[in-house]
Amino acid sequence: MTDLRSQDSAATLSSTLVTRLRAAIMRGELVPGGKLVLDRIRASYGVSLSPLREALCRLESEGLVEIVDQRGYRVTPVSRANLAEVIRLRVELEGMAVREAIRHGDAAWEGRILATLHQLGRCKRGSRSLEEQEAWEIAHRAFHAELISACRMPLLMQFCETLHDQSDRYRRIFLKDHEPDRDVPAEHVAIAGAIIDRKAEEATRLLRDHVARTGRNIQAVLPAE
Amino acid sequence: MTDLRSQDSAATLSSTLVTRLRAAIMRGELVPGGKLVLDRIRASYGVSLSPLREALCRLESEGLVEIVDQRGYRVTPVSRANLAEVIRLRVELEGMAVREAIRHGDAAWEGRILATLHQLGRCKRGSRSLEEQEAWEIAHRAFHAELISACRMPLLMQFCETLHDQSDRYRRIFLKDHEPDRDVPAEHVAIAGAIIDRKAEEATRLLRDHVARTGRNIQAVLPAE
């Protein structure tokens, strides 16, 4: 499993492209605000225009790419205001989602949370190799997704996923070589613990703080406009 | 102005298609859950496959169309659970948005609210002709959009627009020939009044109730699964 989203094996060329392009954008390889010249990407990925257009269209709906009629595509620019809104919405929506999940989740769900937490613990975030970095990103994402997976609100989960993508891009680009000033693994453990103890208020608060703290750390290093 | 979304005049064929297809879906002309055979639509709208695919892709990001790899497109099905979630999210998100808008909005914003409210008042909802119906829909939509336009959170506004689209589809299909059991215009006046008086709590409550009430009315006539 290289990507949370590519569940079905029926990998159409467009879908593969979405995954590859998203990864490139998240890594900052395709720089924020940069123009996406169709012909150039087409050449470098060895595909034709049709699947490329479709892929970019899907990335637009994830907020990673912008389309302007007759003027092509570009990577969504970054800004303090945008980051602030993304974090604010994550705080509200993931808060709502985890509250609902605690209400509806069963024992199997608790088990999956512990499983993903364990997997996350096996990954070293600060490790040098890109492969291990990527493994941590995937595990981290799986953990956060699991926390709200029992909320029974598919639309809300999709909103959360979109917002998480957007905030992850900021973190990966701007916090690339910043040592974390806090014990992130401990925060994860605390959140999981509160959820499994069914302490809805505490879990929600911890998750909201967890997200907000990341937001503040990025804002601190984000260059002025 | 036939559509709130087609601000820029640079109408690419895909964009035009998005508008036309969305209208058809909202009217229930393209029935929920119905398969969208590309070749058939292509023929009836007189376009080629490329812009059609792109249009459907954009409608997918609005939640009105579903895409399954290798298996084509279909109009998003309706269900009690989906409607419940849409309404729940509208209540929460529009609530948050209007609160923020009240905090940031200025006198010009108040003016625009009164203007759209006035325009809405000139439209008869129960009128027979489809043209007048459509005029009411547009005015109603413009009014609701204005209420939150000052919130300074573009992503949130986009989420609200998407959700509003989805709930409007339910209302237009299932409440087509149901006389409203309540004084909807009065509710609009009350909401606008509370906002302009800067009564944040009251305005939020009124708006939330307004949305929730519509949701309940639709649920009441929604056929069992």
Add this chain to the structure above:
DNA sequence: TTTTATAAAATCATCGATTATATGTCTTGC
């Protein structure tokens, strides 16, 4: 009768080429 295998039809995904639009450059007139 039900299930499985096969063949035919329908439909989607992709491509290469064409057309339309925008952008940058170079005149031309003031």
Add this chain to the structure above:
DNA sequence: GCAAGACATATAATCGATGATTTTATAAAA
């Protein structure tokens, strides 16, 4: 010297056709 317009180039938008996949229909076997 500068602004406005015309041309050339780059790029996006669209098309028609081809290849790949899924679905439906049909027939044989359990």
